[in-house]
Amino acid sequence: MHDLKALRADPAAFDAALARRGLDPVAERLVTEDEQRRAALAELQQAQAQRKTIAREIGQAKRQGEDTSEIEARGAALRDQIAQLETRANEIQKRITDVLQVLPNQVDASVPDGKDEADNVVIHQRGDVPSFSFTPKQHFELGEQLGLMDFAAAGKIAGSRFVMLRGALARLERALGQFMLDTHTGEFGYQETTVPLLVNDGAMYGTDKLPKFAEDSFHTDDGRWLIPTGEVPLTASVMGEIMAADQLPLRLTTLSTCFRSEAGSAGRDVRGMLRQHQFTKCELVSVVTPEESEAEHERMTRAAETVLERLGIPFRRMLLCAGDTGFGAAKTFDLEAWIPGQDTWREVSSCSNTKAFQARRMNARYRAEKGPAFVHTLNGSGLAVGRVLIALMENYQTEDGKIIIPDVLRPYMGGLEHIG
Structure with missing residues (x-):
């Protein structure tokens, strides 16, 4: 607001x-x-x-x-x-x-002008794009070939844009989520949190998902919403609060299932796991004073980058232009992983500083020297587990259809070195 x-x-x-x-x-x-x-x-x-x-x-x-x-x-x-x-x-x-309530946040002065993603700015790139001696497969080709990625069974019981992962591939997805949580809690000071997957109108409104984006989320018969992202319950947990200054910064993380209707995405990313109605995401949320929010934005983005660096997945950081910056954000960094099967970069994390925009909507404040003042809230994917799984499968594939397990994940996989 x-x-x-x-x-x-x-x-x-x-x-x-x-x-x-x-x-x-x-x-x-x-x-x-x-x-x-x-x-x-x-x-x-x-x-x-x-x-x-x-x-x-x-x-x-x-x-x-x-x-x-x-x-x-x-x-x-x-x-x-x-x-x-x-x-x-x-x-x-x-x-x-x-x-x-339907006007977007004002973009930060450091955000470049532009109309859409074509005007976004590459800040840096990390990791070398792999060179294959064969034509790399897409993740769904690899997963179905292994018999561990089943879209037909998921479609039979739930419809399109769902998948069932089996065996080692299901374990690899779990391993990725646990590795992300362990990294963010153990090294970056985020508090692990288990959140409700159903929230009320107030939580959705406070985190700028209502009323403008109602069609993007699933609504239940009893008036609640399936969370489109862990950002909603984490951020809304301070709704209506006046916090002491020494409680800040507050850093929270959750590994949760998320649900999106994908309204308006008909025909886009129909094959595979890139755009699903149900997916797993490790979310990062920070609640800080206004003076701390810019530095916190960089800190949060670096935490997400660290996961990609340790997984050995090539990525680049993008500063979104004004026309591509999300509704509630004042400034956003996207992290895009290299996807060999598509020969392109795809977003796996979006880290945004909303400044006081969400805090005004949900009346979240702290005790400043001159009286209660609105906090600043930040949110970011640390990371989108399914999309990172896609990047891992495609970057670590072998010509005979195996998927090599990165070293940092092998302890989570019982020492398994490859799938296939």
Whole structure:
């Protein structure tokens, strides 16, 4: 959510920030609406004061045995006026909120201009892209050839965009998740957390998933939501809190199943595991003071990069341009792994600083020197397990269809050196 006070102070700057995302100006309309709301509230305050005066007059007249009908008539008219003013103020506030809650966060000044992913900037690349003496297979070709990746069985029981992993491949997915958790908790100070996979409207709204992205998530009959990412329960755990400054930074991680409807993705990545309705992800969330958020963003991204480096998977860090930066983010680094079977880079992590955008929506604050202030929240994939499994399978494949297990994962695989 946006700071209406800051918008009033500099409407031109607010519209300029929207323009960087390719959006039309709205500041003038919002300022006008807000002036009308404030005028209605001022009238309401005056009417409420008059109502107190009339109440005293009625009490005094009754004590003196005087007729109160005329005063009570004025009081009744005033009650009607107050009700009308409250309705008017609430209607205007709703119109303002309806606009503000679907406007994206303002991008940071360091974010480059641009319309889409073609304008994103490569910050650095780590690891050498492998050279094969044969044509590398895609992950689903390898998995089905091994008999360990079953899309047909998953489709029979759940429909498209699901998969069943079996045997050593299922264990490899589990090993990846455990390795990620162990790295982030043991080396980077994130607290391991088991989270609910179902959350309420407040958690979804506070983490900017509602109302704009309702169609991207699964909604249950009892009014809850299957989490689209572990970010939602982790970040929303501080919803409505006022934390002590010494509680920050708060760093949380979870390895959870996530669910996405993939609305609007028909025809994209139909084959394989790249775009699934259900997937596993290791999520990182940080809650910090505003002064710490920029450094925390770099720290979080490095934690995610460390996992890829130790797995020996080539990757590059991308700084997303203004037009490609996500709704709630002020600045985002994507980590893209090399996928030999597709001969391209694919995102396996997105690390974002939302600054105070989510904190305003969920009223999450800390005790600053001058009083309660909004925290800054950050989130990142540390990493998307299924997509890293794809990258591992394709980068570590052999000509005869085996998959070599990276050294760091072998202790999690009972010493197994390869699959196949």
